[in-house]
Amino acid sequence: MIEVNHLHKYFGDQHILKDISFDVKAGETIAVIGPSGSGKSTLIRCLNLLEKPTQGTIKIGDMFIEAPHFPKKTVYELRKHVGMVFQSFNLFPHLTALKNVAQGLMTVQKKDKATAFEESMHYLSKVGLAEKADHYPSQLSGGQQQRVAIARSLAMQPQVILMDEPTSALDPELVQEVLAVIKEVTKEQVTSMIVTHELNFAKDVSSRVMFMDQGRIIECATPNELFFSPKQERTMMFLEKFAAMSVHDFSI
Structure with a gap:
């Protein structure tokens, strides 16, 4: 579904992503973990072309991009089929929860209002917010806003969903409600990549865990392999600081 080969990203003289390849x-569900500044969010944003790669290729489904060439039609098609959930929700403040979810269905997929609203209510129900359909973002908690954002992404029925630290902007007591919703989404076998600092969550929901550091993929393995039998010394060093509380506890 996703194939990335020899991806590089520079910001000026800074080499942020260094020869990234994976499928x-x-x-x-791939969880992407690593220390701050390791390039995790940049990688996710490159896959949706919110950041333009400097070099390399990206293939998602039938869509193929070779940097540094980004034809507008290809970019548009890719974004139609790749959902994105951001750290900061990115909801329209002047639209209700229902209209936030329906907006893309009407403007991108050209569905009529009645159909878009019916489908949007279905996805709001999936994230447990049907009763908040007429509320504006300012009337919702941070956790509820992020759940609306997840519903908005799911409603577009994307081939792939990308999540960039979806709980990082939330108060600690709101984190679990969003993680629970994401866990339910992953059970439906939606192809997804999730950048997260929640290591227990990564262990529970992912097919594989990708550990990044200094712009490179250091190791990518099943949760059991990576958390309990890491092969790379850098991965071991990263995990050791969280093992003091419990041998099976990887909370940050």
Whole structure:
């Protein structure tokens, strides 16, 4: 479903992503972990072309991009089929929860209002917010806003969903409600990549875990392999600081 080969990203003289190659099979959930500044969010944003790669190729489904060439039609098609959930929700403040979810269905998929609203209510129900359909973002908690954002992404029925630290902007007591919703989404075998600092969550929901540091993929393995039998010394060093509380506890 996703194939990335020899991806590089520079910001000026800074080499942020360094020869990144990996693949994600249809239905897989890949959790991307690593220290701050390791390039995790940049990688996710490059896959949706919110950041333009400097070099390399990206293939998602039938869509193929070779940097540094980004034809507008290809970019548009890719974004139609790749959902994105951001750290900061990115809801329209002047639209209700229902209209936030329906907006893309009407403007991008050209569905009529009645159909878009019916489908949007279905996805708001999936994230437990049907009763908040007429509320504006300012009337919702941070956790509820992020759940609306997840519903908005799901409603577009994308081939792939990308999540960039979806709980990082939330108060600690709101984190679990959003993680629970994401966990339910991954059970439906939606192809997804999730950048997260929640290591227990990564262990529970992912098919594989990708550990990044200094712009490179250091190791990518099943949760059991990576958390309990890491092969790379840098991965071991990263995990050791969280093992003091419990041998099976990887909370940050």
